[in-house]
Amino acid sequence: MSNTTTANFQTIPTLDYSLTAHPESKAQFISQLRSVIINVGFLYLSNTPVDKALISTLKDDYIPRLFALPQEDKDRIRMVNSPHFLGYSRMGMELTKGEVDWREQFDFGTGCEEEKPLKDGEPEYWNVYGPSQYPTETQLPGFKALFETYLVQVSALAADFLRLVSEAVGLPPDTLDQFYKTENRTMHLSKIVKYPVQGQSKQGVGAHYDGSMLTFLLQASEEHRGLQAQNLRGEWIDVPPKPDTFVVNFGRSLEFVTQGVVRATSHRVLAPPLDSKTPRYSVPFFYSGMDLEVRVDSNALKMPSEILKLRDERGVLPETESINYPEYAHDVAGKVYLLGRAKSHPDVAERHYPDVFKELFPNGMPLHGVAY
Numbered sequence: 001m002s003n004t005t006t007a008n009f010q011t012i013p014t015l016d017y018s019l020t021a022h023p024e025s026k027a028q029f030i031s032q033l034r035s036v037i038i039n040v041g042f043l044y045l046s047n048t049p050v051d052k053a054l055i056s057t058l059k060d061d062y063i064p065r066l067f068a069l070p071q072e073d074k075d076r077i078r079m080v081n082s083p084h085f086l087g088y089s090r091m092g093m094e095l096t097k098g099e100v101d102w103r104e105q106f107d108f109g110t111g112c113e114e115e116k117p118l119k120d121g122e123p124e125y126w127n128v129y130g131p132s133q134y135p136t137e138t139q140l141p142g143f144k145a146l147f148e149t150y151l152v153q154v155s156a157l158a159a160d161f162l163r164l165v166s167e168a169v170g171l172p173p174d175t176l177d178q179f180y181k182t183e184n185r186t187m188h189l190s191k192i193v194k195y196p197v198q199g200q201s202k203q204g205v206g207a208h209y210d211g212s213m214l215t216f217l218l219q220a221s222e223e224h225r226g227l228q229a230q231n232l233r234g235e236w237i238d239v240p241p242k243p244d245t246f247v248v249n250f251g252r253s254l255e256f257v258t259q260g261v262v263r264a265t266s267h268r269v270l271a272p273p274l275d276s277k278t279p280r281y282s283v284p285f286f287y288s289g290m291d292l293e294v295r296v297d298s299n300a301l302k303m304p305s306e307i308l309k310l311r312d313e314r315g316v317l318p319e320t321e322s323i324n325y326p327e328y329a330h331d332v333a334g335k336v337y338l339l340g341r342a343k344s345h346p347d348v349a350e351r352h353y354p355d356v357f358k359e360l361f362p363n364g365m366p367l368h369g370v371a372y
């Protein structure tokens with residue numbers, strides 16, 4: 001690992017997951033992770049158990065073919081059909097900080113094959129759990145099975161990584177598991193995203209924090225930079241694709257429950273420059289299937305004093321321009337998720353959650369969603 005784990009990092013450190021296989025090297029990994037999560041909040045993770053051949057097939061074969069499907073096939077699985085905010089979004093449907101996010105995307109959830117309609121009295125945010133919309137087998141044979149296998153493998157990696165995070169902040173390994181104990185309605189979210197060669201906007205995605213505890217990002221076009229993370233001085237640091245790694249970063253909910261020890265780091269994506277020959281593809285996976293009823297603020301963990309000292313030595317995070325998640329301070333995780341999704345996709349909210357829509361958009365439909 002490079003020695004750049006200061007709060008004003010200039011490069012993103014790489015951690016070798018295979019070190020966790022043996023007790024001695026695992027201790028080394030945990031100590032590296034401690035420094036990275038407190039100071040940087042972004043890392044490359046190499047040598048994970050996620051199947052390399054599967055990733056290659058996904059990147060090189062399926063993703064370009066997915067976006068190359070006829071527009072009518074993509075529109076047939078539009079997100080607006082889905083109360084679960086899963087499906088296809090055309091370019092220019094979202095904006096962050098008043099600017100269009102120049103990306104086209106498919107959102108897929110884990111863990112649910114069939115509709116599970118709400119029963120009387122069940123909170124409406126339970127309805128974010130539901131089946132994904134995939135292209136048909138005729139349109140893209142084998143894609144659904146392959147991507148679901150990918151999601152199972154990354155979910156397992158995320159569950160394991162969360163335990164490493166607990167250890168790294170000096171807590172028993174299963175401490176953070178308590179936030180993921182929902183039975184029957186655990187859905188993690190993943191997107192497959194295309195950033196076309198710079199069109200009307202340079203903004204791939206505007207500055208933001210992620211909400212869920214962990215994000216595992218596959219940068220699927222090795223020739224494209226574009227992702228940037230912000231250090232404590234506010235400088236934007238490139239996070240270029242690095243072969244055979246995931247980019248891991250941490251979200252607001254984890255920052256809340258660790259009393260600010262784990263850093264949620266502001267990041268953004270610049271669209272591929274005009275002279276690019278190819279679009280940029282990426283596959284973020286959000287470990288978002290938290291217990292829908294948990295309030296992260298009132299369940300903040302008691303942290304060891306030596307860890308709090310490291311947090312204090314890091315310094316205070318300045319206000320950033322990033323979109324935030326203030327709702328975690330007063331709503332349960334399921335509600336925060338629903339509100340975030342509704343802000344990003346008001347057309348879906350208007351159709352499926354009219355009360356939430358009216359609360360968020362009293363003046364009616366905004367021109368675009370506001371990406372979180």
Ligand SMILES: O=C(O)CCC(=O)C(=O)O
Pocket residue numbers: 191193205210217219227267268269282283284
């Ligand atoms: O596409 C990327 O590289 C990152 C996207 C991202 O930050 C997000 O969707 O939250």
Ligand SMILES: [Fe+2]
Pocket residue numbers: 208209210267
């Ligand atoms: Fe993000």
